[in-house]
Amino acid sequence: MGENWQHERKNDPYYKKAKSEDYRSRASYKLKQLDKKFKIIKESNTVVDLGAAPGGWSQVALEKVGEEGIVVGVDLNRIKPFKEENFYGIRGDFTTEEVQQQIMDIIGGKTKVLISDASPQLCGIKNLDQLRSIDLINVVIEIADNILEEKGNLVMKVFQGPEYKKMLVDLKKKFRQVKTTKPPSSRKKSSEMYVVGLGYKKNKKID
Numbered sequence: 001m002g003e004n005w006q007h008e009r010k011n012d013p014y015y016k017k018a019k020s021e022d023y024r025s026r027a028s029y030k031l032k033q034l035d036k037k038f039k040i041i042k043e044s045n046t047v048v049d050l051g052a053a054p055g056g057w058s059q060v061a062l063e064k065v066g067e068e069g070i071v072v073g074v075d076l077n078r079i080k081p082f083k084e085e086n087f088y089g090i091r092g093d094f095t096t097e098e099v100q101q102q103i104m105d106i107i108g109g110k111t112k113v114l115i116s117d118a119s120p121q122l123c124g125i126k127n128l129d130q131l132r133s134i135d136l137i138n139v140v141i142e143i144a145d146n147i148l149e150e151k152g153n154l155v156m157k158v159f160q161g162p163e164y165k166k167m168l169v170d171l172k173k174k175f176r177q178v179k180t181t182k183p184p185s186s187r188k189k190s191s192e193m194y195v196v197g198l199g200y201k202k203n204k205k206i207d
């Protein structure tokens, strides 16, 4: 990371806010803003957070679900434990069957909310990065199909690429409402977008 990046980070209002309010990452504010707008997570929900480290989104999810809910965070990197006992951390690759089975075992096969801020390892070659990103998103959608309850909600980060439009068309068949948005805390120069699916329609087959 260059000096420029460090300077930018230090002057970033959301970075400062996260430090002063004890959030693990500035990304926490993205989920807070999305949740405020779309009412994604409710008290006592089960939430699965894919690509969760260092845990900023899981932290917000824990606040929202309260003591009666469950939050499962999965990441290739270690997620430092939370003091809350209803947080379950899994260190591993969520694209693998083994990790997906671990998630299933903890949640008993179903969840009300699936959130994913996962970013693939980017190599800087645009076409390759877009493919990696789409692959990861497809896995998130596959997991959603396996574990989301009827009327469940999904939030996931996407990078716009060639398959973006088709992905949205497919999602619109699976959810009552699909919104694409960029929360104010997402950096303007980042090409990331967030897709919010509200009201999952279980057993809706897509041809």
Ligand SMILES: C[S@@+](CC[C@H](N)C(=O)[O-])C[C@H]1O[C@@H](n2cnc3c(N)ncnc32)[C@H](O)[C@@H]1O
Residues within 6 Å of the ligand: 024, 025, 027, 028, 050, 051, 052, 053, 054, 055, 056, 057, 058, 074, 075, 076, 077, 092, 093, 094, 095, 117, 118, 119, 120, 121, 136
């Ligand atoms: C932007 S960070 C998530 C930040 C998090 N939402 C927060 O608020 O702290 C993206 C994460 O996705 C994780 N990731 C990417 N691919 C993954 C995979 N296949 N399995 C598990 N984690 C993955 C990365 O390790 C990285 O920690």
